[in-house]
Every structure is written in structure tokens, then in C-alpha cells.
Amino acid sequence: MDLLKIENVTKRYSAHTALSDVSMSVPRGSIYGLLGPNGAGKTTLIRVINRITLPDAGRVIFDGREITDQDIYHIGYLPEERGLYKKMKVGEQAIFFARLKGLSRREAIVRLKEWFVRFGIESWWNRKVEDLSKGMAQKVQFITTVLHEPKLLIFDEPFSGFDPINANLLKQEILRLRDKGATVIFSTHNMSSVEEICDHITLVNKSRNILSGSVDELRHRFGENVFEVTYSGEQATFEQSLEPMADILGTSSVADTPYLCSRIRIKDAASVRDSIATANNAVELRSFREVIPSMNDIFIRAVEGTL
Amino acid sequence: MNKISIIIAREFNERVKKKSFIITTILMPLLMLGLMVAPSLMMLFAKGDQKTLLVIDESGVVAPKLESNDEVVFTPFSGSIDQARANEEVFGVLWIGSDVVATPSQVRLYTNSSSSMTLEESIASQIEDVVEAERLGMYNIEGLEDIMNNLQASVSMTTYRNDLSAEGEEEEATSSMVAYLLGLVLGMMLYMFLIIYGSMVMTSVIEEKGSRVLDVLVSSVSPFQLMMGKILGVASVAVTQIAIWGVLICGLGATVLPALMPDDMMQTVEAVQAGQMTALEADMDADMLSALSVATDVSGLVMMFVWLLLFLVGGFLFYSAMFAAVGSSVDSIQDANQLQTPITMPIILALILAMAVFNDPNSSLAFWGSVIPFTSPIVMMARIPFGIPTWQIILALVLLYASVVGMAWVAGKIYRVGIFMHGKKPSYKELWQWIRQ
Numbered sequence: 105m106d107l108l109k110i111e112n113v114t115k116r117y118s119a120h121t122a123l124s125d126v127s128m129s130v131p132r133g134s135i136y137g138l139l140g141p142n143g144a145g146k147t148t149l150i151r152v153i154n155r156i157t158l159p160d161a162g163r164v165i166f167d168g169r170e171i172t173d174q175d176i177y178h179i180g181y182l183p184e185e186r187g188l189y190k191k192m193k194v195g196e197q198a199i200f201f202a203r204l205k206g207l208s209r210r211e212a213i214v215r216l217k218e219w220f221v222r223f224g225i226e227s228w229w230n231r232k233v234e235d236l237s238k239g240m241a242q243k244v245q246f247i248t249t250v251l252h253e254p255k256l257l258i259f260d261e262p263f264s265g266f267d268p269i270n271a272n273l274l275k276q277e278i279l280r281l282r283d284k285g286a287t288v289i290f291s292t293h294n295m296s297s298v299e300e301i302c303d304h305i306t307l308v309n310k311s312r313n314i315l316s317g318s319v320d321e322l323r324h325r326f327g328e329n330v331f332e333v334t335y336s337g338e339q340a341t342f343e344q345s346l347e348p349m350a351d352i353l354g355t356s357s358v359a360d361t362p363y364l365c366s367r368i369r370i371k372d373a374a375s376v377r378d379s380i381a382t383a384n385n386a387v388e389l390r391s392f393r394e395v396i397p398s399m400n401d402i403f404i405r406a407v408e409g410t411l
Numbered sequence: 412m413n414k415i416s417i418i419i420a421r422e423f424n425e426r427v428k429k430k431s432f433i434i435t436t437i438l439m440p441l442l443m444l445g446l447m448v449a450p451s452l453m454m455l456f457a458k459g460d461q462k463t464l465l466v467i468d469e470s471g472v473v474a475p476k477l478e479s480n481d482e483v484v485f486t487p488f489s490g491s492i493d494q495a496r497a498n499e500e501v502f503g504v505l506w507i508g509s510d511v512v513a514t515p516s517q518v519r520l521y522t523n524s525s526s527s528m529t530l531e532e533s534i535a536s537q538i539e540d541v542v543e544a545e546r547l548g549m550y551n552i553e554g555l556e557d558i559m560n561n562l563q564a565s566v567s568m569t570t571y572r573n574d575l576s577a578e579g580e581e582e583e584a585t586s587s588m589v590a591y592l593l594g595l596v597l598g599m600m601l602y603m604f605l606i607i608y609g610s611m612v613m614t615s616v617i618e619e620k621g622s623r624v625l626d627v628l629v630s631s632v633s634p635f636q637l638m639m640g641k642i643l644g645v646a647s648v649a650v651t652q653i654a655i656w657g658v659l660i661c662g663l664g665a666t667v668l669p670a671l672m673p674d675d676m677m678q679t680v681e682a683v684q685a686g687q688m689t690a691l692e693a694d695m696d697a698d699m700l701s702a703l704s705v706a707t708d709v710s711g712l713v714m715m716f717v718w719l720l721l722f723l724v725g726g727f728l729f730y731s732a733m734f735a736a737v738g739s740s741v742d743s744i745q746d747a748n749q750l751q752t753p754i755t756m757p758i759i760l761a762l763i764l765a766m767a768v769f770n771d772p773n774s775s776l777a778f779w780g781s782v783i784p785f786t787s788p789i790v791m792m793a794r795i796p797f798g799i800p801t802w803q804i805i806l807a808l809v810l811l812y813a814s815v816v817g818m819a820w821v822a823g824k825i826y827r828v829g830i831f832m833h834g835k836k837p838s839y840k841e842l843w844q845w846i847r848q
């Protein structure tokens with residue numbers, strides 16, 4: 105069952121339409137990528153889910169029911185633009201945010217201590233936020249987002265401002281939370297992180313949902329029968345043998361080896377086996393593998409309307 | 412509601428823990444007490460040593476009639492002026508010209524150290540008396556001096572209020588001078604609180620917006636809860652400060668002030684308070700005495716503080732909602748300056764009105780100024796010390812608190828849009844659109 109369903113949500117502002125008729129389903133326990141260029145409507149959609157703004161039309165179904173104000177206790181949201189009170193002490197501040205999410209003071213302290221130990225930042229408890237570096241503050245912010253153990257976690261560009269080591273730590277924590285049952289929505293421009301951790305995506309452009317689905321399915325769907333062939337032998341022989349069934353996109357030599365590498369597009373998906381057999385007869389094959397489009401390619405092609 | 416209280420608690424705790432808050436809260440009453448006590452302390456300690464003046468009187472009429480007192484001793488001197496001025500052991504030399512009766516400017520004072528204004532005034536007035544008496548004598552009219560004395564009249568007026576006297580007993584109204592000062596202090600205090608605490612709300616909204624804490628907060632609380640929490644949190648700080656001041660001033664008024672005052676003065680003050688005598692009958696400065704009796708009248712002070720608190724909270728809620736709205740719609744304090752003009756203008760206008768009120772506390776200008784919510788907190792506080800009908804105060808409070816609700820609603824509309832707007836400063840037209848959305 106889906107934890108979150110967006111049904112035909114529309115949101116208009118006086119000057120423009122931020123969301124028009126957007127629908128999407130976020131499966132329980134998934135890590136869901138919400139992608140789109142700047143100004144596409146991602147933030148508005150996230151605000152609608154968080155009940156910061158209410159949609160003009162359409163419904164948001166959370167955990168089987170239409171979403172209510174009470175449900176935001178079960179949502180943790182880390183906005184892209186985020187901050188903490190600079191003059192406040194780290195511990196007090198974390199307690200403050202935890203209480204706003206419905207935890208009692210005592211419960212908040214117990215859980216915070218646990219998280220602070222996990223991140224190795226116990227000594228920060230009584231320090232003021234203004235004395236922390238940006239990355240340190242981000243860690244505190246992450247903890248305040250997940251502390252109330254929400255069913256749905258929404259991260260907007262969570263890795264910006266983190267060094268690779270801490271970004272990895274964060275990624276491991278997000279995966280761990282997913283394994284414990286949380287559902288995660290990711291809003292990001294960073295396509296490599298999408299490929300790494302998202303299992304589903306929705307691509308929003310110009311206020312509309314233009315592409316939805318599982319990452320693997322999408323990448324295969326948008327594969328264009330492009331293959332990379334590594335071989336030793338005559339380039340001319342190879343190209344002549346394949347000419348009837350494939351276009352040669354380019355050939356280069358593989359560095360430090362005697363091999364050549366050609367990119368070919370097979371004209372008909374049904375003739376993949378024939379192509380391999382033909383190539384095998386012509387030259388000595390080393391490898392023959394499909395080039396799956398990266399999410400980056402899919403993103404660009406989808407946004408430019410060339411899918 | 413619970414969330415608002417969490418916000419209020421944070422605002423309150425963060426502010427009252429600040430050193431600046433603790434310092435101003437403790438220092439202000441001491442400063443005010445100092446201002447109240449200073450005149451009497453000055454009277455006690457300012458009496459300097461007796462000063463000796465050598466008098467060279469070439470006219471021969473003035474010197475015999477000069478009277479030495481606590482402050483100055485006149486010693487006739489028969490030598491030349493240069494000899495007298497050479498004497499550095501005396502305070503100075505007073506030279507009176509031969510024709511002083513006809514030409515009163517023929518008076519000079521040479522001093523070895525700086526003289527004081529009061530000393531110069533007392534010498535001049537003694538010489539004036541002598542010269543006047545001499546001139547009167549020159550008219551050669553019999554009994555002229557008695558006639559002149561008889562002509563002089565000094566009117567002492569005591570004011571009673573018919574509408575204020577309880578149980579038919581005539582109650583002496585506060586002297587206008589004291590009411591004026593008290594009104595001034597209360598009006599100024601409210602003005603300062605509205606401006607200072609109002610811009611505190613604005614600044615803190617701008618900071619929250621700038622540091623993007625707001626973006627995090629709104630995922631837990633609604634913008635309106637956030638705004639009200641902040642306003643009420645800051646209001647509770649203001650109330651705490653006023654309450655501490657109230658307790659301190661009442662406490663000091665009841666204990667320290669009587670202890671510092673000379674006994675006879677306190678007895679007179681008590682007599683005035685008990686209605687046994689009026690301030691004017693006492694042999695002390697009447698205004699000073701009324702001021703003291705106000706400062707040591709605890710129940711009166713308490714009542715004053717209750718009104719002050721009610722108008723402070725009402726006025727603050729009224730204005731701070733707008734301050735919050737302005738803060739939400741800009742990115743920096745510089746941008747806020749222009750947008751907040753429509754808010755600060757009525758506050759300044761109220762202070763100007765309050766000044767006008769002192770001339771006639773019961774004019775229709777004063778009445779309307781103290782009833783219309785935009786100006787009522789300041790103008791009403793300036794009027795209250797003059798003694799005004801309670802129904803007017805109640806009316807002003809009802810109108811003020813009713814309009815607070817409307818103000819919060821309008822401000823909430825602006826706030827909820829404004830906090831997500833970054834970049835260009837909105838125009839008044841855009842603000843109006845936000846309200847209508």
C-alpha cells in the first residue's frame with residue numbers, strides 16, 4: 105500500500121500556477137526521488153504535503169486517509185533552505201524543535217542523547233549554534249528532522265553543505281531509517297545520488313508531473329539499444345560486418361590495452377543476438393554490454409521534451 | 412494551543428536570560444528613584460560653606476541693610492577696591508556704585524572662585540529690595556510702604572474634584588504639575604515600549620526569515636501560530652519587565668523613600684495623604700510635596716500600574732502584529748524602514764497628541780485621541796493621572812482589544828505569504844493583494 109498519494113493537486117498563485125493536476129504515489133518503505141528543474145513546483149508540492157500551503161484542488165492521502173493537521177507529527181521535513189537559532193544552545197534548540205513535533209521534554213532528551221552519541225557530538229550540547237560550522241549545524245538539523253521517528257521523511261537537497269564523509273554518514277542514516285520502516289522523499293538535482301539510493305522517482309516540470317516510475321524500469325524503458333563493444337581485431341572488419349543491422353556511433357582505443365571500443369546503436373531491438381553473433385565472427389570480442397541511460401540523461405531529455 | 416505555548420516559552424526564556432534585559436530591568440527603577448529622590452537629597456547636602464563677601468558701598472545706603480544668612484556673610488570694607496580684591500581669603504568683593512538708586516546697574520561682584528546662580532540671585536534680590544525701598548522713600552508720601560505691602564497679594568488655590576469624591580467627602584485632586592509629570596512619564600514609557608518591543612518583534616521575524624529557521628518551523632506550526640507565539644512571547648517579556656518595575660517602585664516608594672526623607676517632611680506628606688492638610692498649607696514646595704505623596708501612595712501606584720499593563724499589552728498586541736507583518740515581508744532591516752513608516756507614524760502622532768492633552772485633559776481632542784485604538788494607549792496613559800471617568804478608560808480598553816483581533820487577522824494574512832517571499836521588497840499594493848488572497 106502507498107503511504108502517500110497525491111491526487112490531481114492544483115495550486116495557483118496570483119501570478120502563476122505552481123502545480124497543475126499533479127498526481128503521484130509514494131510506496132511505503134521506498135526512497136522516492138522528487139526531481140525537476142528550479143521553479144518546477146517541487147517546493148510547492150512539498151509544502152502541500154506538509155500542510156504549509158493548502159491545495160486549490162485535489163487531495164493528499166496519507167496512510168490511507170485524507171491528510172489532517174495531526175499527520176504532520178508523523179512527517180519530518182528538512183527544507184533546502186534551513187537554519188537554526190544562532191544564539192540558542194544546541195541542546196535546548198533540539199528540544200524545542202522536538203517538542204513542536206509532539207515529543208515530551210523528557211522523551212526528547214532521551215532520544216537526543218542517543219543521536220548525539222551516534223553522531224559523536226555529545227560535547228556540542230551546551231554550545232551555541234553560532235559557534236558551529238555549517239556542516240556541524242546541518243548534522244544537528246538532521247537530528248531534529250528525524251527525532252520524532254516520522255513515518256514520512258522529506259529531504260530537500262539533504263547533502264548540500266556536507267563533505268563527502270559526512271554526506272556518506274547521512275546517506276547510511278537515511279538508509280537505516282528506511283530499513284526501520286520510514287518512507288523517504290528526496291528532492292534533489294543531484295542525479296548520481298538519485299541513481300544510488302532512490303527506487304522511484306517523479307519528475308516535475310513546469311508545474312506538471314511529466315515522468316513517474318521506478319528507477320530501474322525507467323532507465324531500461326529509455327534505453328536506446330546502445331551497446332558498448334570491446335574487441336581486438338580490425339576496426340574496418342568490425343564496422344563492415346555490423347553495417348546492415350547497427351549504426352556505429354564512434355570508436356576509440358582503450359587506454360593501455362590493445363583493444364578497441366565502439367559504441368553502436370542496434371536498429372532493431374530484436375536483432376541483438378544476431379549482432380552479437382555477427383560481431384563475434386568478425387573480431388575477437390572482449391565485452392558486449394548495453395549502455396543504460398543515466399538519470400541525468402533522462403532528466404535532461406525529459407525536461408527538453410525529447411523523450 | 413500547546414504549540415503556541417512552546418513558542419511563547421522559547422521567546423520568553425531566550426529574552427529574559429539576556430544580560431541586557433536583566434540590567435535594564437534592575438537599573439531603570441533605580442534611575443527613576445534617583446530622579447525622585449535627587450531634589451530632596453540636593454536640598455540636604457547642597458548647602459555649601461558660608462561665603463564672606465567684602466562690601467564696598469559708595470552710595471552708603473545699601474550696605475547697612477544687607478542681611479547675612481546661612482549662605483553669605485556681608486562684611487563692610489572701607490578700603491579701595493584693589494585692596495579688597497587683593498584679599499584672597501574671602502569669597503569675593505561686592506562693589507556698589509554711588510548712584511546705585513538711580514542706576515541699578517552700578518553693582519559688581521568680584522569672586523575668587525566660581526559663584527553660583529542662587530548666590531547671585533539672592534544678592535541681587537536683596538539689593539533690589541533696598542533700591543525699591545529707597546525709591547519709594549523719595550516719593551515722600553506718608554504710609555506709602557504700607558500701601559505697597561497691602562497691594563501685594565498671593566493667591567493659593569486648592570483644586571477639588573466634584574466627580575471624583577467618594578462618599579461626598581471632598582477629595583483633593585492631584586496637583587496639575589504632578590499629573591503633568593506623571594502623564595508625561597507614563598505616555599513616554601508606553602511610547603518607548605511600543606517602539607522598542609514592537610521593533611523587537613520585527614527584528615526577530617526578519618532574523619528568523621533570514622536564517623531560514625522559519626522554513627523549518629512552518630513544517631511544525633502554522634504561520635499564524637508562529638506569529639501569535641512570537642508576539643505573545645515578547646509581550647510576556649514586556650509585562651514581566653513592567654511588573655518587576657512596578658513591584659520595585661512600589662516597594663521602594665513604601666520603604667526606601669520615607670527612610671531617606673527628613674522626618675518632618677515625611678510627617679507633612681503623611682498629613683497630606685490623610686487629608687488633614689493640603690499641600691499648599693504646608694511650609695514646603697507644594698509640587699514637591701504632591702509628588703512625594705504620589706510616590707509613597709502604594710495603592711495609587713498599584714492602580715496606575717494595572718492601567719499601564721492593560722494599555723501596554725493592548726497597544727503592544729495592536730502594533731506588534733503589524734510590526735511582525737512588516738518583518739515577514741522584507742529580507743533586511745534596511746528594507747523594513749520604509750514599510751514600517753505607516754506603523755510608527757500613528758505612534759508618534761499619539762505622543763504629539765499626548766503632549767497636547769496636557770493643556771486640556773478633557774478636550775474632545777483628548778477624548779477621541781484616547782479612545783481610538785491607534786492612539787489610545789499612549790494618549791490615555793497621559794490623561795489618566797489627571798483623573799478621568801472610569802467609563803472612558805473601559806471604553807478605550809474594549810475598543811483597543813477588539814481591534815487587536817482584527818489587526819492580528821490582517822497581519823496574519825501578510826505574514827503567511829511574506830515569510831516565503833525572498834528578494835524584492837513588496838510594494839503596498841502587493842501587501843494589499845496578500846491580505847485579500
